[in-house]
Amino acid sequence: MTQIATDSTVGVQSLGSISVESLKRVGPKVAERLARLGIQSVQDVLFHLPVRYQDRTRLISIADLRPGVEALIEGEILGAEIAMGRRRSLKVWLGDSVGSLVMLRFFHFSTQQAASLKTGARLRCYSEVRQGPTELEMIHPEYRLREGEDDPADARLTPIYPSTEGLQQAAWRGLTEQALALMAQLSPLELLPGETLAHLGLPSLAEALRYLHHPPLEASLEELLERRHPAFVRLAFEELVAHQVSLRRMRLTQRQIAAPLLAGDGRLRGRLRAGLPFALTAAQERVVGEIASDLMQPRPMQRLLQGDVGAGKTVVAALAALQALEAGFQVALMAPTELLSEQHLRSLDGWLQPLGVVPLWLAGRHKGRERSQRLEAIASGAARLVVGTHALFQDEVVFRDLGLVVVDEQHRFGVHQRMKLREKGERSGVAPHQLIMTATPIPRSLAMTFYADLDLSIIDTLPPGRTPITTVAVPDTRRDEVIERVMCACTQGRQAYWVCTLIEESEALECQAAEDTARQLTEGLPGLRVGLVHGRLKASERDAVMAQFATGALDLLVATTVIEVGVDVPNASLMIIENPERLGLAQLHQLRGRVGRGLIESHCLLLYHAPLSQIAHERLGILRSTTSGFEIAERDLAIRGAGEVLGTRQTGSIQFKIADPLRDQHLLTAAQHAADRILSVHPDVAEPLIARWLGAREGYGQV
Ligand code: ADP
Ligand code: MG
Numbered sequence: 001m002t003q004i005a006t007d008s009t010v011g012v013q014s015l016g017s018i019s020v021e022s023l024k025r026v027g028p029k030v031a032e033r034l035a036r037l038g039i040q041s042v043q044d045v046l047f048h049l050p051v052r053y054q055d056r057t058r059l060i061s062i063a064d065l066r067p068g069v070e071a072l073i074e075g076e077i078l079g080a081e082i083a084m085g086r087r088r089s090l091k092v093w094l095g096d097s098v099g100s101l102v103m104l105r106f107f108h109f110s111t112q113q114a115a116s117l118k119t120g121a122r123l124r125c126y127s128e129v130r131q132g133p134t135e136l137e138m139i140h141p142e143y144r145l146r147e148g149e150d151d152p153a154d155a156r157l158t159p160i161y162p163s164t165e166g167l168q169q170a171a172w173r174g175l176t177e178q179a180l181a182l183m184a185q186l187s188p189l190e191l192l193p194g195e196t197l198a199h200l201g202l203p204s205l206a207e208a209l210r211y212l213h214h215p216p217l218e219a220s221l222e223e224l225l226e227r228r229h230p231a232f233v234r235l236a237f238e239e240l241v242a243h244q245v246s247l248r249r250m251r252l253t254q255r256q257i258a259a260p261l262l263a264g265d266g267r268l269r270g271r272l273r274a275g276l277p278f279a280l281t282a283a284q285e286r287v288v289g290e291i292a293s294d295l296m297q298p299r300p301m302q303r304l305l306q307g308d309v310g311a312g313k314t315v316v317a318a319l320a321a322l323q324a325l326e327a328g329f330q331v332a333l334m335a336p337t338e339l340l341s342e343q344h345l346r347s348l349d350g351w352l353q354p355l356g357v358v359p360l361w362l363a364g365r366h367k368g369r370e371r372s373q374r375l376e377a378i379a380s381g382a383a384r385l386v387v388g389t390h391a392l393f394q395d396e397v398v399f400r401d402l403g404l405v406v407v408d409e410q411h412r413f414g415v416h417q418r419m420k421l422r423e424k425g426e427r428s429g430v431a432p433h434q435l436i437m438t439a440t441p442i443p444r445s446l447a448m449t450f451y452a453d454l455d456l457s458i459i460d461t462l463p464p465g466r467t468p469i470t471t472v473a474v475p476d477t478r479r480d481e482v483i484e485r486v487m488c489a490c491t492q493g494r495q496a497y498w499v500c501t502l503i504e505e506s507e508a509l510e511c512q513a514a515e516d517t518a519r520q521l522t523e524g525l526p527g528l529r530v531g532l533v534h535g536r537l538k539a540s541e542r543d544a545v546m547a548q549f550a551t552g553a554l555d556l557l558v559a560t561t562v563i564e565v566g567v568d569v570p571n572a573s574l575m576i577i578e579n580p581e582r583l584g585l586a587q588l589h590q591l592r593g594r595v596g597r598g599l600i601e602s603h604c605l606l607l608y609h610a611p612l613s614q615i616a617h618e619r620l621g622i623l624r625s626t627t628s629g630f631e632i633a634e635r636d637l638a639i640r641g642a643g644e645v646l647g648t649r650q651t652g653s654i655q656f657k658i659a660d661p662l663r664d665q666h667l668l669t670a671a672q673h674a675a676d677r678i679l680s681v682h683p684d685v686a687e688p689l690i691a692r693w694l695g696a697r698e699g700y701g702q703v
Contacts, residue, residue: 048161191689254302259301276315295320465598497594
């Protein structure tokens, strides 16, 4: 069994406390370059793994060369010339005994170098092979003139390290040689419990590091490159465990804080339910129950509520809010944008006014006296339910007795914001409960990695009565047909959306595009009533247009992506999305959720601009093949990776050095078990493990 050593037992001799400057050929300059990559200690050098390997162990015959492959070759120079052309270059033809040929091409060369590469000389080269215009080529190969006969190929795969300016591969090899030699004397801190490693059949840390820096001759290059080798898995696993330990510790600490008991007598909730025009679905009832029992605990709820677009999360949030209000506590509801917060305000207003609950809206537009009055109402407790953006958590906003925070659209908030929220709500050791809602279903593997500090509730079925949406992709060369289609639907009494998209950064351009489109469509669709909404309109103007569309006074609504959330018009059964290739799958899915809300069969036309990239093509294909948000998220993840799916802001706070939550998802359950085991049986390992993998990254994982 592997012994668990901690810093205190190994003391100053641990590899983590030996500075890189103690290595040979590391002066202040090199040390500074290494520091740029976060490398300060010998242990850091060991954890700086090769990105790939070169196989210089075998000579490949020139006849066997294939484009795209890196190879070590040897041959005789059959001819050389300096070509003047557009760019001066030195061409050298290298051949073997059976007449195969490859051209070496140099763009930068000295006169001396050109002179040394003369016909008849023997050369050994290493480089990637490319298909040139007439023959195979190697551009700027590494080469060596051969003199003697005996020159064996390398005995090992050559590691290639990620580097920074001024640090050559040879320098890296020198550093790791020395670090490995030190490691042989002082083995690195083994932090994973021996029983865990044995159970998973993973090597010790020292074995894994040695293997990855010095793969033996028989190592499978493929296994190494695909990062499937146990040595690699061992390190990725350790990193996942470190993250789990960190998130769990955060969660445990959180659970030690007191929270108000929000029992409530059901008075308001009963009245809301009685007034609803529908009954809750079984899935909604289940999550309402999960939340209700959390709120009755003396510890703060930390719950993530996932539900597809239109799954009915708002009513669930309203019931949770009423439970807190019944118990005499304030509630804050936050959305990522002001527009979204306004939409929440409207739906809550409709449901809650009859119960005598008046939500207070706090937005950026509230200035001066209006603002101070609102802040005063929040501080005095006169405002019971406050709706706003995350600006609600600025210092100037002080709640009197905040019991519950509801955050909508979690995908825009990262771990950092979650933690800030927790801190903000905390008052003299009492923290509010938190409900976080997202319409971007998070694939299970990601949820396990990024939300290990949260409990999960899922609304997995849509309310009854929804008809599936048919989605097709149409090139914009067929725009006229699409316009015809709009005409046809609207003359049959249906309504349609036309969504204009532009690159997100420029709201002004997007609004301009929407205005132009609305004008063209008004001309192209005589007799139809066309409305326009975009982010630059005043709220009152936007409201008026939306209301007209909702009552059927408009046939076609041209809009920017502002209609992503909140519009609910069951008679609208056709949606055109222009340039869908510019949007993320989750956003497209959200937009599409605006149709298919009634009994009529709905259609979504993705009006794309050809040619589509391979990825864009695949993504639109996914959207056509399914309407399940969960499936879309899973498949989007497979194509784009975690960073894209969750948004960079989100993953920006959790960056993995080695692990990849998608590739390594099969390790996640084991990583969770190992994290539990460490926290319960080997708690002294938690700190060094977090320090090794998460370092001093601010806030995250720190208690
Ligand atoms: P989301 O989960 O996307 O926030 P909403 O809460 O906006 O979804 O709900 C979408 C629509 O479905 C709303 O019009 C809402 O009133 C309605 N709705 C919610 N729950 C039910 C239900 N159980 N039966 C029928 N309609 C429902
Ligand atoms: Mg919603």
